[in-house]
Amino acid sequence: MLSRTAAGLFWMSRYVERMDFIARLLDAGRRLDALPRQEGAPLSEWTSVVIASGSSATFPTDPEAAVAKTVSEYLIRDETNPSSIIACIEAARYNAKSVRTALTSEVWEAINQTHAELKLDLALELDRTNLSAFLDKVRARSILIGGAVSETMLRNDRHGFVQLGKWFERADSTARLLDVKYHVLLPRVSDVGGGLDYLQWLQILRAANSAGAFRQTYGRNLDAEGVVDLLVLNSDSPRSLRTALSHIYGELVALTSDQNPQQTALLQRVRSDYTALMDLTTGDVFAKGLHEWLTQFIMDTNNRAVETANAFGFGTDDVTANS
Template sequence: MLGRTANDIFWMFRYLERAENTARLLDAGHRMALTRGRDAASAEWKSVVSTLGLRASYEAVRGDYSGAHVCDFVLRSKSNPESVLRMFECARVNARRCRSAITGEVWEAINEGWMTLRDLLARQVRESNLGTALSAIRRESTLARGATHGSMLRDEVYSFARAGTFVERADNTARILDIKYYVLLPSLSYVGTALDTGQWDNVLRSLSGERAYRWLNAGRMDARSIANFVILDARFPRSLAFCYAALRENLGVLARLHGHEGEANTLIRDAHQRLAGTNVETIFEQGLHEFLLGFIASNQGISDAIAREYRFVA
């Protein structure tokens, strides 16, 4: 496979995953903002923008953190090169460039998804319609992923698609968890209070893990249990452990198809083994923030190694 095609496939699915995770984060921020006063709601929206890494670009065009302004900027603003609409457009451009490598079903799902969101986000989304817009984003991403599962050969194209998905998902999960610890909670004096519990509930909602967590933990809501679930529970498809098990498997398939293991295989194997060999107590002793910063940096290193290994050309 040409490096350009591998790059297009890998990043197409990163864009789709990022768009879906952005919608989930906006939904969680909206839920929390509705339950709090104006100043606290503004802080919630600021945390959403910070989690997405868009604070500098947002503050360059907006002076306040109202829900309407944040949602418009994140979803559709032309001054935001990482808006959800732009991410779907990039996924579509990549899909069009490599149409011979994907099935007609995958192309149709991505193309129709982009057209749906283009029309839906042609005007500013009102707060009363925000839920409908966010559901549509999640649905279109899910349809593209379902078309991939249901129609594509389990070959190197599929493995690059899955690798892109899990690199992106792991990064998003780590960032959401980290921003909660350092941005969402305004003071250590709130630890263990109803506000703290609500913020951890917000993390689970951001990752679509609230029901699964409550089912496994009988409703118990504490920092260590939730961190253990989000980081180390390999049954949860958005946990770091699950993402790295899947990423290691797909990079292993690519190595077998190409006849050798490279730097990316070594990095993911070591990272996965470190994750499997730790526990939540060790993570908190080290410092959750420090652990997550290290994970994000390691994850970026794996992504860079994949690009070098397979000669990605944008």
């Protein structure tokens, strides 16, 4: 396969998944903002959304002063923000168009129609009443595109690069969504494990469409350890980090050429990452510190994505020193 075709499929898929993540992130912020607030409690929900989106350095005002309207506008409608919903669907369509002959008509139509519909929606005012409906639509359209890929594409290299893009982005986004909880401050240290702490974790699970999965899997009251187990270590969860790394490794096994030393070295590193995650426990995560562990995971995962692009001929060799 030509490297430019691999690049188009990979980035098309990443941008669709990123669009879905931004919608989930905003939904988490909206849900957390609606929780009861004690007098004097810090207004950290929207600041946490800015930080988790990776937009602290580019947000147009001080992230500490972020409010629902400014964050929503920046992450939904601002075309100068490469991670905004409008920028993501534009980039996904651009990449899909560049590899149109490598896609089925169903995948192309799903992306093209999503682009057209979201552009129309974004011409309207998104107030508190219809913001929730818009975010639901973004997530539904992302699922539709994923369904078109799953049901109509041959299981060949083209499908493999689409899947790699999806699972690299899914790993990054799940870690960032979990990290929102770190930045949403509780009024007092004594509130850890209390009612507000419980409600905050619940909203994170709901944004990940995993609240029902938690009840079915663990059959106990929601707690931080259970949430981390579900979204980090549970192989049955479609949003867990372990599931994402499993798919990344599996796709690389299929795509790697034994005659390419760069690809085989990458496969060995990803196998090592996956083995380490398989051996990990929630106790290990909390012993290091959830925020610290997630930060390192995000860095490592994005380095592996860059290494993957480099190994298959469409990268920029931009890997950090910690890889």
